[in-house]
Amino acid sequence: MSFSVGIDIGGTFTDFCGIAEDGTLTTCKTPTTHYDLSVGFMRGIRDLAKRTGLQTRDYLAQVEALRYSTTVGTNALIERTGPKLGLITTAGFEDTIFIGRSRSWADGLPTHLAQDMARIAKPQPLISPDMVMGVRERIDYSGRVICPLSRADVLAQLQKLVDRGAMGFVVSLLWSFVNPEHERMIKRIIEEEYPEDYLGAMPVTLSSEVSPKQGEYTRTMTSVVNAYIHGLMADELTRLGNELRDEGYQRPLILVHNTGGTKKVSRTKAVFTHNAGPVAGMYGATELGKLTDCPNIVFTDMGGTSFDIGVIADGVLRAHDFIPVIDRWRTNIPAIEVKSIGAGGGSIAWINELMQDALEVGPQSAGSMPGPACYDKGGREPTVTDADLVLGYLNPDNYLDGEMLLDADLSHAAIEEKIARPLGLGVLEAAYRIRRLVDARMGHEVFNEVALKGHDPRKFVVYACGGAGATHACGFAPYVGARSVVVPAVASIFGAFGASTMEIQQVWDISRTLKLFRWDKQAYLEDLESFNQVVRELRELAVRDLQLEGFSEDRINFRLELDMRYGSQYHLTKIELPGLFLNNTDDVKALCELFTRRYSEIYSPEAAFPVGGINVECFYLAAGVHNPRQEFKPVALSTAGVSAAARLESRPACFDPAAGMMDTPVYDWLELVPGNQLAGPALIEAPDTTYVIEPGWTYRMDAYRNGILERNAA
Numbered sequence: 001m002s003f004s005v006g007i008d009i010g011g012t013f014t015d016f017c018g019i020a021e022d023g024t025l026t027t028c029k030t031p032t033t034h035y036d037l038s039v040g041f042m043r044g045i046r047d048l049a050k051r052t053g054l055q056t057r058d059y060l061a062q063v064e065a066l067r068y069s070t071t072v073g074t075n076a077l078i079e080r081t082g083p084k085l086g087l088i089t090t091a092g093f094e095d096t097i098f099i100g101r102s103r104s105w106a107d108g109l110p111t112h113l114a115q116d117m118a119r120i121a122k123p124q125p126l127i128s129p130d131m132v133m134g135v136r137e138r139i140d141y142s143g144r145v146i147c148p149l150s151r152a153d154v155l156a157q158l159q160k161l162v163d164r165g166a167m168g169f170v171v172s173l174l175w176s177f178v179n180p181e182h183e184r185m186i187k188r189i190i191e192e193e194y195p196e197d198y199l200g201a202m203p204v205t206l207s208s209e210v211s212p213k214q215g216e217y218t219r220t221m222t223s224v225v226n227a228y229i230h231g232l233m234a235d236e237l238t239r240l241g242n243e244l245r246d247e248g249y250q251r252p253l254i255l256v257h258n259t260g261g262t263k264k265v266s267r268t269k270a271v272f273t274h275n276a277g278p279v280a281g282m283y284g285a286t287e288l289g290k291l292t293d294c295p296n297i298v299f300t301d302m303g304g305t306s307f308d309i310g311v312i313a314d315g316v317l318r319a320h321d322f323i324p325v326i327d328r329w330r331t332n333i334p335a336i337e338v339k340s341i342g343a344g345g346g347s348i349a350w351i352n353e354l355m356q357d358a359l360e361v362g363p364q365s366a367g368s369m370p371g372p373a374c375y376d377k378g379g380r381e382p383t384v385t386d387a388d389l390v391l392g393y394l395n396p397d398n399y400l401d402g403e404m405l406l407d408a409d410l411s412h413a414a415i416e417e418k419i420a421r422p423l424g425l426g427v428l429e430a431a432y433r434i435r436r437l438v439d440a441r442m443g444h445e446v447f448n449e450v451a452l453k454g455h456d457p458r459k460f461v462v463y464a465c466g467g468a469g470a471t472h473a474c475g476f477a478p479y480v481g482a483r484s485v486v487v488p489a490v491a492s493i494f495g496a497f498g499a500s501t502m503e504i505q506q507v508w509d510i511s512r513t514l515k516l517f518r519w520d521k522q523a524y525l526e527d528l529e530s531f532n533q534v535v536r537e538l539r540e541l542a543v544r545d546l547q548l549e550g551f552s553e554d555r556i557n558f559r560l561e562l563d564m565r566y567g568s569q570y571h572l573t574k575i576e577l578p579g580l581f582l583n584n585t586d587d588v589k590a591l592c593e594l595f596t597r598r599y600s601e602i603y604s605p606e607a608a609f610p611v612g613g614i615n616v617e618c619f620y621l622a623a624g625v626h627n628p629r630q631e632f633k634p635v636a637l638s639t640a641g642v643s644a645a646a647r648l649e650s651r652p653a654c655f656d657p658a659a660g661m662m663d664t665p666v667y668d669w670l671e672l673v674p675g676n677q678l679a680g681p682a683l684i685e686a687p688d689t690t691y692v693i694e695p696g697w698t699y700r701m702d703a704y705r706n707g708i709l710e711r712n713a714a
Helices: 037-052 056-061 072-079 151-163 181-193 216-246 276-291 384-390 408-423 427-451 469-480 491-501 528-548 585-603
Strands: 003-009 013-020 025-031 063-069 086-090 132-135 145-147 169-172 204-206 254-256 262-264 297-302 307-312 339-341 347-352 358-365 461-465 484-487 504-518 556-566 573-576 614-625 647-654 661-668 677-679 682-685 690-693 697-701 707-711
Touching: 003 037, 003 276, 003 491, 013 037, 013 491, 025 037, 025 491, 037 056, 037 216, 056 063, 063 276, 063 491, 072 216, 086 151, 086 216, 132 151, 151 181, 169 181, 169 216, 181 204, 204 216, 254 276, 276 297, 276 307, 276 461, 276 491, 297 427, 297 469, 307 427, 339 427, 347 384, 347 408, 347 427, 358 427, 384 408, 384 427, 408 427, 427 469, 427 647, 461 469, 461 491, 469 484, 469 491, 469 690, 469 707, 504 528, 504 585, 528 556, 528 614, 556 585, 573 585, 585 614, 647 682, 677 682, 690 697, 690 707
Parallel strands: 003 063, 063 254, 086 132, 086 169, 169 204, 297 461, 461 484, 661 682
Antiparallel strands: 003 013, 013 025, 254 262, 262 504, 297 307, 307 339, 347 358, 484 707, 504 614, 556 573, 556 614, 647 661, 677 697, 682 690, 697 707
């Protein structure tokens, strides 16, 4: 028996999902150990092996692939624990990363902080001004060398950085994405001065290799972020790899990428690991959607710290983020777009005195340590989980399958002290308002995320994932306009499930401006080779990288996407080509028509303006190797009613503060069978989550044990 294992590290819990070759799933959760992520990682692996009935060494020996989405890099940015770096740039442009662009001071901030103009401030830079040096050189927009690079100048600036304590270098020169000659020369000079066989050898990051795209600030910041987290990630992953090998795992560790695929650690750029967990969840939703014939999905994941939202249209995971922000830094990596807000089970409820004592929830989170007040680990702030416990939705003696006990008295005291008493409310009313406020916030964010992409939210199915997704699905779905919600059978560890099913894939991108349709001549592109040559260069890079991973060229699949826009416009629209190359003028015309159709879908037909010219600004080539898909076999639906074994003792729960606590039936999820149906109000206790079926909703278990929540027409 072989296994594929996915691991997703979250802010509160680390999730594990093992899939056997026969499709059997084994899952578990462990608290995230922020002081050393490998501790929680190995604890979960041992628990997974135990649940499978094997010793850890025997289990790991049968694991074919271990796919890991990590937050090591993100933590390094938040805590500012990276190395002291030196930046070498074109003389005269040393202040680029400090000036930023437009509202860069607000990048990565929640709305309520971005609007606080009196106290807002730029983040502390990752590289201080004294560690930035300019060298005399210049390459123009076409790649022509105007001012040659001087070796003596490079050595002089390099020595200054070394004397000031540089432990690594970032090189980002003007127009290097068109002609990287000068950046490569600087790297050779540094390596000659500090060769690898010396203890003083230091890593060199080139912007033309990390981010060969236009946008001086974002290209430089992408390279800086990559260099800043690279060393810490390398150390963490090396230590983790050694521990796995000591336990019997003999294969390379595979990292999940925010581009929608996976690659070995040895072939991964650090910056591509940011936000990989939610992207893995979106991939899992895509796979589950194929099983259930559901191509249009709004993926949501409510964990302990955040609420993640992603849109899957026509069964394809391809919506790239227009402005990906990592921590507080705007980058230009080709990441799958995932919207995250501070709304999770651990989100703290508080009173905003600046807004006339308005009740707020999040974005601050209690995390895993100390966690919500009910965890009894020192937390004293009321959270969403505390509100759910006070309302009677959670069983304090059966949280996480009984492995964690909750203290309802602590939740009651926290809400009473911090919310109810200051607002003059009863504790039950305060808890209910906390829940409704976070549900409304999540629902509005989901609606906006779908509608602003040009889709009708009513035509999409909502997937409620994460440990708290099933608990709040009925609460936020009405704001989206959805009448039904799918809660996958493995919803609480869905990021880990998605990771365990992901394929080897990477995206190679490069900026090149080509005028497909010239407005001045009203003519289509004639020099097709200028387009095809760019694609060939990207294809060669993709083939080289995947061959180094051990895959032959005939196994590689390619998909080409383009960032396009009308002449003089700023915003870009992403278009996928049916093939890779343009063979004739008809292909160019068809591509322009495809762009106009997509643009019209998003912004309305009246906004289309093809006579103004149509440009290609950036090329994205996704290359991957398809693995045999896991076979998940459906179960025949039962026509019998809910069995007596599935009925647990009822308990009081509140669905309306005016009515108070009402006796609510409780069911055991493990004893339910496909075909069973329940009418709300009801509670369903699963090993790692609790379903809250509100009045006016029904629950149905489908052939894959997914929960289908449907709102009554009335």
